[in-house]
Amino acid sequence: MTPTGGAAPGPTPAFPWDDALHFALSRLGWRPAEFWAASPRELAAAIGPSRPVMERAGLDRLLDAFPDEEESIQ
Template structure:
């Protein structure tokens, strides 16, 4: 246990990729510095294309409605 006011214990942490974030925000996205610094990590990841919106699959009722609205032709064309 460390004494109060003493040095923090050393831990193995990977460095944050500041160069990559700055290049993405300032060069690739051409954001203003204040906008880059105001962005959340999720906003940065989304702007980088790392987060994609989730799409829901059609349910059976939706598929049945589509099939009824657009039936296959009886005879091939």
């Protein structure tokens, strides 16, 4: 961090430490010591399996199955 509070310029870190720490503290309820004591494999297991992103065909099937109701504009 720079003296003015902005991010210091430099290369992108290889691991998103800020995101991982935020997730562990806020979503998992870990204390900082628990986060820093965990291995990357333990953190990954606590976060859970990654889920595939829905592709357009899947979205189209959902839209067909659950169409928006028509609303009359007055």
